[in-house]
Amino acid sequence: MSQSGENLTVRVQAVRWEADSVFSYELRRPDGAPLPPFTAGAHIDLHLGNGFVRSYSLCGDQDEPHRYVVAVNRDANSRGGSSWIHDHLHVGRLLEISPPLNNFALAEDAERSLLIAGGVGITPILSMVRRLSALGRDWTLHLAARTRGQAAFLDELTRLAGDRPDRVRLHVDDENDGELLDLEAVLAEVDDATHVYCCGPLPMLDTFEKAAAGVPAERRHVEYFAAKDAPATEGGFQVELTRSGKTLAVPQGATILDTLLGAGVDVSYSCTEGVCGTCETRVISGVPDHRDLVLTDQEKESNEIMMICCSGSKSARLVLEL
Ligand code: FES
Structure with a gap:
């Protein structure tokens, strides 16, 4: 885990539609200077104009020092985070952010990487795919989405797969009679040289933790966006x-x-x-x-x-x- 430096001010340089209810936001320093470096899997905190602070994974390329990219899915139950961003974070707006912090680091020297993403959980995984591709490593991605329209960054992932399009495997629940991605089957192909990664909604992560229980902890990597357990408020x-x-x-x-x-x-x-x-x-x-x-x-x-x-x-x- 690593974090350095004070908060900084960035400007929204571009907003792009990435999938149904998902926009990406490109952030740059107003003076164009380089941003603090980050590694694949890192996230930043956005300090929103309504006083809320929200964490989002960086999905851009760690070799592009002048910009950060985050993608935000409008949560139907948003209490002022994703809905505020979609409604107010327009091109040109200034925003305070934290420096990057990485709790979901990539094992760059792994022989093989098996990446699993559900919905907007693709964001940290996308930065990993970029890095693994740049390093020429062997990787496979299983991307699950409820509908095809909700599968963000599919074109970019296909481009990164290059001449091995089978490295990106899309599972659309709606096109499989509502069946979820079979993580047991996906993880059956894991060998001793493979690191496995998962980011997605809580039920997917629960299933992943069970299906990947046999993979040693040092080769098993999970990123949560929300708490599983209640906080400790017993006091005393x-x-x-x-x-x-x-x-x-x-x-x-x-x-x-x-x-x-x-x-x-x-x-x-x-x-x-x-x-x-x-x-x-x-x-x-x-x-x-x-x-x-x-x-x-x-x-x-x-x-x-x-x-x-x-x-x-x-x-x-x-x-x-x-
Ligand atoms: S504030 Fe996020 S882990 Fe404590």
């Missing part, structure tokens, strides 16, 4: 902050983040659901109750870092570097 413990010198009681019904914000502590956060990694905090002592979908099992077991937006404490006291 204290957090001691080494930088500010404060000690706060986390009450029942509140997360650590809620408690810190309520006490006026300045902390970085974005998704508040344990999926973006923005609130990562160093743990000096104590045992966190990890609830996020960002840290690896190994990182969780080390108890050296935690996501304070959703994780709680198994010990009576947590000492945090804040």
Whole structure:
């Protein structure tokens, strides 16, 4: 995981239609200077004009330093994120964004990569396909969409597949009597030299985690856009902050983040659901109750870092570097 630098201001250079209810947004610095570098699988936070902060994967090419591209699907249940973007983020508008953060890194030296995307989950996978193609690596993509019209970036993916069009395998539910992509069958072709990646809606990720359970963790990569579990709001413990010198009681019904914000502590956060990694905090002592979908099992077991937006404490006291 990596993130560096302060937020920056970008201008919307172009908006493009990519699929039914999906637009892509090309973002550039107003002065045309290069943006902070990113690697395939990274995301940025968009600070929206309505006060919301939303994370979106970068789907452009990591070798293009002057622009970021994100794609946004208008969520039918949007509470002000995707609908605000579709309605207000027009060409020329200035926008504050975070530098890139990557919780879904590509193993560039893998002999083979099997990529699975559902719907707009194609966005981080597209940047991976670009990178693997640039490196001349062996990759196969299974893209699932409810309808053909919802399959974003199909032309670009076909172009990237070059003279091996069979590398892009599209599954359209509506054209298969509503049947979903059979992930068991897809994963049956995985061998010891293959890394597997999945990004899509929660039910797809659940199915993937079960079907890929036999693939060692270091070759299995998943990106969540939304939380699977409820945040830890049991409370009943204290957090001691080494930088500010404060000690706060986390009450029942509140997360650590809620408690810190309520006490006026300045902390970085974005998704508040344990999926973006923005609130990562160093743990000096104590045992966190990890609830996020960002840290690896190994990182969780080390108890050296935690996501304070959703994780709680198994010990009576947590000492945090804040
Ligand atoms: S704010 Fe996104 S993981 Fe905590």
